[in-house]
Amino acid sequence: MLSCQEIVGLRFADAMILAETFVRWDSPLRRGAWLGLIAAAILVWFLLRVFWGKSLVQGRTGLLLLRVAAVGIVMLILMGPTIIDQQPGETTRPRLIYLFDGSQSMQLGGELDRWQQAIEFTRAAHEKADAAYSGDVQAFRFGHRLEPFLDSSGDQASRFPSKPRRSAGETQDVRLVSSGEFGEAETKIKEPDASDSRLADALRQLLPQVRGQTAAGVVLLSDGRVRASESVERLGEIFAKTETPIHVVPIGQVGGSGDIAIVSLVVPTRVRKFTENEVQVFLRSFGYPGQQTTLRILRQSTKVGDEFAEIASLPITLTGGAQSASLTFRVDDRPEDLIVVVDPIEGELSTKNNRVETHVEIDRTKVRVLSIETDRPQAMQQQQTSFLGGLFSGLGNTAGSDGTSIQSSLQADEDIECTVLLSLGGQSLRRVTTNGTPQSTNGFPKTRAELFAYDCVIFNEVTASVLDEEQQQWLAQWIDGRGGGLIVTGAGALDHRGWEETAIEPLLPITLQESAANYPLTTAVDVVEPLHPIWRLRMERMLNDQILKTLPSLSVSVNDVVAKPDAKVLARSADDGKPVMISQRAGRGRVLVSAASLSGTFLEALAQNWGDQPERVAAKFWRNMVYWATEESSTGRRRLVVSSNQRFYRPGQRLQVRATSYDEAARRTTGYRVWAMFEPESLDDMSLYSPVLWPDNVVRESGEVGPRIAWGEELPLRVNPEEQIYEVDLMLSESVAAADSGMRIELTAYEGEDTGMAFSHGTQVDSTSLAVQILSDPFEQQNPLPNHELLSRLATVSGGKVLENPEQLTELLREREEYHGPSTIDATPAWNRFWLWLGLIGLLTTEWIWRRSTGLA
Numbered sequence: 001m002l003s004c005q006e007i008v009g010l011r012f013a014d015a016m017i018l019a020e021t022f023v024r025w026d027s028p029l030r031r032g033a034w035l036g037l038i039a040a041a042i043l044v045w046f047l048l049r050v051f052w053g054k055s056l057v058q059g060r061t062g063l064l065l066l067r068v069a070a071v072g073i074v075m076l077i078l079m080g081p082t083i084i085d086q087q088p089g090e091t092t093r094p095r096l097i098y099l100f101d102g103s104q105s106m107q108l109g110g111e112l113d114r115w116q117q118a119i120e121f122t123r124a125a126h127e128k129a130d131a132a133y134s135g136d137v138q139a140f141r142f143g144h145r146l147e148p149f150l151d152s153s154g155d156q157a158s159r160f161p162s163k164p165r166r167s168a169g170e171t172q173d174v175r176l177v178s179s180g181e182f183g184e185a186e187t188k189i190k191e192p193d194a195s196d197s198r199l200a201d202a203l204r205q206l207l208p209q210v211r212g213q214t215a216a217g218v219v220l221l222s223d224g225r226v227r228a229s230e231s232v233e234r235l236g237e238i239f240a241k242t243e244t245p246i247h248v249v250p251i252g253q254v255g256g257s258g259d260i261a262i263v264s265l266v267v268p269t270r271v272r273k274f275t276e277n278e279v280q281v282f283l284r285s286f287g288y289p290g291q292q293t294t295l296r297i298l299r300q301s302t303k304v305g306d307e308f309a310e311i312a313s314l315p316i317t318l319t320g321g322a323q324s325a326s327l328t329f330r331v332d333d334r335p336e337d338l339i340v341v342v343d344p345i346e347g348e349l350s351t352k353n354n355r356v357e358t359h360v361e362i363d364r365t366k367v368r369v370l371s372i373e374t375d376r377p378q379a380m381q382q383q384q385t386s387f388l389g390g391l392f393s394g395l396g397n398t399a400g401s402d403g404t405s406i407q408s409s410l411q412a413d414e415d416i417e418c419t420v421l422l423s424l425g426g427q428s429l430r431r432v433t434t435n436g437t438p439q440s441t442n443g444f445p446k447t448r449a450e451l452f453a454y455d456c457v458i459f460n461e462v463t464a465s466v467l468d469e470e471q472q473q474w475l476a477q478w479i480d481g482r483g484g485g486l487i488v489t490g491a492g493a494l495d496h497r498g499w500e501e502t503a504i505e506p507l508l509p510i511t512l513q514e515s516a517a518n519y520p521l522t523t524a525v526d527v528v529e530p531l532h533p534i535w536r537l538r539m540e541r542m543l544n545d546q547i548l549k550t551l552p553s554l555s556v557s558v559n560d561v562v563a564k565p566d567a568k569v570l571a572r573s574a575d576d577g578k579p580v581m582i583s584q585r586a587g588r589g590r591v592l593v594s595a596a597s598l599s600g601t602f603l604e605a606l607a608q609n610w611g612d613q614p615e616r617v618a619a620k621f622w623r624n625m626v627y628w629a630t631e632e633s634s635t636g637r638r639r640l641v642v643s644s645n646q647r648f649y650r651p652g653q654r655l656q657v658r659a660t661s662y663d664e665a666a667r668r669t670t671g672y673r674v675w676a677m678f679e680p681e682s683l684d685d686m687s688l689y690s691p692v693l694w695p696d697n698v699v700r701e702s703g704e705v706g707p708r709i710a711w712g713e714e715l716p717l718r719v720n721p722e723e724q725i726y727e728v729d730l731m732l733s734e735s736v737a738a739a740d741s742g743m744r745i746e747l748t749a750y751e752g753e754d755t756g757m758a759f760s761h762g763t764q765v766d767s768t769s770l771a772v773q774i775l776s777d778p779f780e781q782q783n784p785l786p787n788h789e790l791l792s793r794l795a796t797v798s799g800g801k802v803l804e805n806p807e808q809l810t811e812l813l814r815e816r817e818e819y820h821g822p823s824t825i826d827a828t829p830a831w832n833r834f835w836l837w838l839g840l841i842g843l844l845t846t847e848w849i850w851r852r853s854t855g856l857a
Helices: 031-052 061-078 114-129 199-212 229-241 379-388 406-411 448-452 469-482 541-549 600-609 614-629 633-637 788-798 806-815 834-853
Strands: 004-007 020-025 081-087 095-101 137-142 146-148 215-222 246-250 259-266 276-286 292-304 307-317 321-330 336-342 355-362 367-374 416-423 429-431 456-460 485-489 510-512 520-523 525-527 554-557 561-563 568-573 579-586 589-594 640-644 654-662 673-680 689-693 708-710 714-716 718-720 725-732 742-751 763-774 824-829
Touching: 061 834, 095 114, 095 199, 114 215, 114 806, 137 199, 146 199, 199 215, 199 229, 215 788, 215 806, 229 788, 246 788, 246 806, 259 336, 259 355, 259 763, 276 292, 276 336, 292 321, 307 321, 307 336, 367 406, 367 614, 406 416, 406 614, 448 469, 469 485, 469 589, 485 614, 554 600, 561 579, 589 614, 600 614, 640 742, 640 763, 654 673, 654 742, 654 763, 673 689, 689 742
Parallel strands: 095 137, 095 215, 215 246, 367 416, 367 456, 456 485, 485 589
Antiparallel strands: 004 020, 020 081, 081 824, 137 146, 259 276, 276 321, 292 307, 292 336, 336 355, 416 429, 510 561, 520 554, 525 568, 568 579, 579 589, 640 654, 654 725, 673 714, 673 742, 689 708, 689 725, 718 725, 742 763
C-alpha cells in the first residue's frame, strides 16, 4: 500500500500527533484479480494483433497518448484511492473538586473578606494554568448542606474576574463556565450566608462522587471554623483509602482577638416628620466580654468635616454572644439615609460588619389638630389688666385676631390641619371658619369615632369643664388607649376646678393646687431640657442654643403647679424654679402642660421678640409641641391594633400576639374574626417554613403536616371575652436559621359571612402587621477566629497538601495525568470526484473524434 501523510496538528512533549490526513489505497480487486486482469489484457492485445493485424494508431503518437491516459485513469480508479482524515480522541484528566466554605464566617476579613480571598486564590491559579489545564473541574459550596457552586450543568472550569471588588451590600460577580464555553456563561454567586458549617456532611455527600469516578482530589477552601471536627478527620482517612487526597487552602488571617458585628436592625420604614423614633440594634460579639464601645447613628445627608454627622449615640458594654440595644433619633421634614455603626475595638478581625445602612421615609399623613379656645376675657385677664395697666389685653381671643394665631402657626406646615372650636361659655362649643366666624352648629365631635380621627387636642385657656362627662371619657380613652396627644396651655387652663374629678385629670403631668388667684404674670423662664424635641428650633446645635437663650419672658400663671413624679419638667421659672412646661406619657398617648400663655397677644409677643426671625420661631415652637404630642397618635385611626409580649425573641421562647379591634363608633368589639398570616422579612427568602411552631390546640385546615407554620399559612386568633381582645400563644422553634432572623405577621379583621374557603373570610375591616425579630446565636458566629490547625490535620490524614499560594494549585492542575480516547477516522473515496470522471469521458470522446476525422473509425 502506498501512503501520503500530512501533519496538521500540534505536538506536546510526548510527540503525540493530535491530527493527521493521508491517502490510503483501498482497491476492490485483490492481488489475484489484478494479475488476472493484466494477463487478460495482454492476451486480448496478442489475439488482436494476430487476427486483426497491426494497430491502426501505430505511428500516431497523439492517439496513443490519449489511450494511455484513459487507461491510466481507469487503473487509478480501480486502485481505490481513499483520503483518510484522522482526529485524535478526547483528552480528559481526573476531575478536581473544589469545595468552598459558604458559611457566614467567610464574610469576615479586611479589604478582601474571606470569601473574596477564596475566589481570588482560585482565579489566580487558573489564570496561571491557562485554559488547556483548567477543564475537568467541579465546584461545590457547603454550609447547612452540600450544593453546587453554580446552578449549571457540565464541567465547571473556572474563569474569575480580574479582581473581585465590591462595596457593602453589592452582589459579587464571579464567572464559572465550561472549558469550551469561555465568556458565554455568567452567573451571580450569592454571598456566604449559611449559619452553620457542616463540612463532615459535605464530605459524606462527596464520597459517591470520588468512588464512582476517577478524581484527582478535593481542594477545600475554608477558614476551618466548622462543626464536628472529629468526624471531619475520620472522613479524611476514608478519602485517603479511596486515593483521593484533600488539599486545603487555609482562608483568613491568623491573629486578632475577636469581632463585633451588627446583625440586624428594627427601624420604622415610615415616620412622621419632626418626631423622635426608636431603632433596635441587634449585634453579636466575640472575644470582648465586659469591654466598652459605642453605638452611633449617622446621617448621610450631613457632614461634619469628612465624617457623617452623628445624630444619636449610646455607650454599651459587650456581653459576648448576642445582645440588643435601643437608640432614639429624630427626623426632620425629609427622608433620611442613616448608618448605624458600632465603634471597632483594636484587634477586630473585620470592621466591615460594624455598620449597617438603612432608609427612613416621611409619612405625609395629615396631622389633625382640634384646638379648643376661649371667646371672652377671663376674670384673671381683667385682674392682670388692672394690675399691669392693660399691657396684655385681649387674652385668648385667637380666633378673631388678625395677628399670629395657633391655627395659622400650625397650618403653615402643609402636613398639619387645625380645626378651632370656640368656647362660648359652659359646655357650648362652636366651630370657627377660616375667616374667624363661629358657626351655629358643628361643635365638639358627636361620636367617639369622630374624635378618634384627630391626632391632637389643645385646651387653650380652657379646662375640661367645657366638655360633658361622656366627652371627657372619650378623650381619656383616646389618649390612654389610642395614642392621642393633649396640650394644655395658659393660665386660664390651670383652674383646678375645671379638672377636678374628671376622667382626664389622672392623665395630666401636674397636680393643681387650690388658689384664690389665677392670672398670668410676666416671668423670665429657663429652658432645663434643651434637647427635648419641642425646643429644636434650628438644625444646628449652636444656633439652636442661641435661640433658646433669647427666649423672652412669658406670662406664667401664678397658680402653684406641682409636677408628678414621672413627669419631665422642660422649663422652669428663673426666679423661684417653679415648673412652667411639663410633659408626660399617658398610656399610649402624650400630654404637655404649659403654665405660660402661648396664644393671642402672648403668642404675638413671642412672634415679635424671639430670635432673628421671631414669627417663624414662634410658629415652629407650636408645631414642635404638636409633633411631639402626636408621635403615637397614628394608632388612633386604626380599627385593628396589635401588640406582642416582647420586642425581640430568642429561639424556643413564647410569642404572644394580642389584637384589639374597634367598631365604626370606635368602641372595642370582639364581633370580628381576626386571622394571622406569616410572611418572611425579606422577599429574597426562598425557605418554605417560618420559625414558628403550629399550636397544638388549633385545627389545621391548610393541609400542611410539618411542625412549623408555612409561609403564607393562615392561623385564626381566639377571642378573650374577659379582656375583649384577640390572642394567640405560639412557640418559636429551638433551631433557627440565619434566614429566620425576622418575620412579619399580617393580621386582618373580617366581618360578614365566612365562606369557609382559604383566604376568603368575609369583608375586610382593617389590617395591620407586626414585625417579629428573632435574635439567635448560631454556631457559625460563636467563634469567628480561623482554625487552620484542623485544616492542616485534614490534609495530613487524607494524603493532601496545604496550599499556601495559587502557584501550588496551578501545579496540581498541571500535574493531572491525561487520558486520550480513541481517534476519530473519516474516510472519503478520492476517485469519487466529478472532475476525474469528466476527464476520463473527455479523453475517450477526444480519441473517438480524432479517429473519426482521420477515417480510422
